Amino acid sequence: MINLTAIVLAGGKSSRMGEDKALIPIQGIPLLPRICNVAKSCTDTIYIVTPWPERYQHLPLPRCEFIQENPSDTQGPLVGFAQGLEKVKTEWVLLLACDLPNLRVEVLQDWVKRLDSVEEENIAYLVKNPQGWEPLCGFYRSRCLPLLLDFINQGGRSFQKWLKQYPVKVLPLSEPDILFNCNTPEDVQQLLVN
Ligand SMILES: Nc1nc2c(ncn2[C@@H]2O[C@H](COP(=O)(O)OP(=O)(O)OP(=O)(O)O)[C@@H](O)[C@H]2O)c(=O)[nH]1
Numbered sequence: 001m002i003n004l005t006a007i008v009l010a011g012g013k014s015s016r017m018g019e020d021k022a023l024i025p026i027q028g029i030p031l032l033p034r035i036c037n038v039a040k041s042c043t044d045t046i047y048i049v050t051p052w053p054e055r056y057q058h059l060p061l062p063r064c065e066f067i068q069e070n071p072s073d074t075q076g077p078l079v080g081f082a083q084g085l086e087k088v089k090t091e092w093v094l095l096l097a098c099d100l101p102n103l104r105v106e107v108l109q110d111w112v113k114r115l116d117s118v119e120e121e122n123i124a125y126l127v128k129n130p131q132g133w134e135p136l137c138g139f140y141r142s143r144c145l146p147l148l149l150d151f152i153n154q155g156g157r158s159f160q161k162w163l164k165q166y167p168v169k170v171l172p173l174s175e176p177d178i179l180f181n182c183n184t185p186e187d188v189q190q191l192l193v194n
Pocket residue numbers: 009010011012013014015016017021049050051069074075076077080096097098099136183
């Protein structure tokens with residue numbers, strides 16, 4: 001299997017949820033350990049980028065390393081990703097938001113198998129929807145770091161705008177539900193009903 005590193009983002013305001021999303025249990029398992037356990041199926045190296053690692057110490061997480069952001073200066077997922085990427089030594093990185101309760105091991109492993117066929121020019125391998133790329137559940141080449149830092153240093157904070165500049169390969173998604181984002185208490189309720 002291809003050598004890759006997972007970066008899981010657990011920061012942000014969770015303003016729509018009203019409490020830290022990463023800690024919301026779905027079928028008894030909080031979102032952060034849920035996604036880390038899925039990531040574990042394709043890598044032994046998992047970095048969790050967060051301004052508050054102490055909040056997550058008690059969780060049943062697989063082996064992982066915390067990368068701490070400054071809690072008084074978080075700047076969104078693009079900057080969180082760059083901070084994680086600075087530590088990465090593998091060619092490919094799997095970037096994951098913490099709020100993806102439906103991502104399954106089989107889907108992820110199928111995607112990972114396809115990485116070998118991504119042309120060298122493509123800096124990322126992501127699902128595309130009519131609104132744009134799905135940047136927080138997909139693969140990036142670690143060599144994109146200097147490009148990302150340039151963009152951030154010029155004030156850029158949008159994944160969509162950053163990705164527009166480079167060739168990205170489309171990752172196939174057979175069930176759109178896989179990328180369901182758990183953003184609100186109603187989303188949590190919906191998961192419990194289904
Ligand atoms: N490490 C880190 N992760 C972030 C940051 N901002 C957002 N995220 C993560 O990015 C993913 C998507 O976040 P969003 O749902 O778009 O934003 P949010 O701020 O968490 O939530 P809302 O306030 O409801 O928009 C989640 O996994 C967040 O934890 C950040 O500044 N740092």
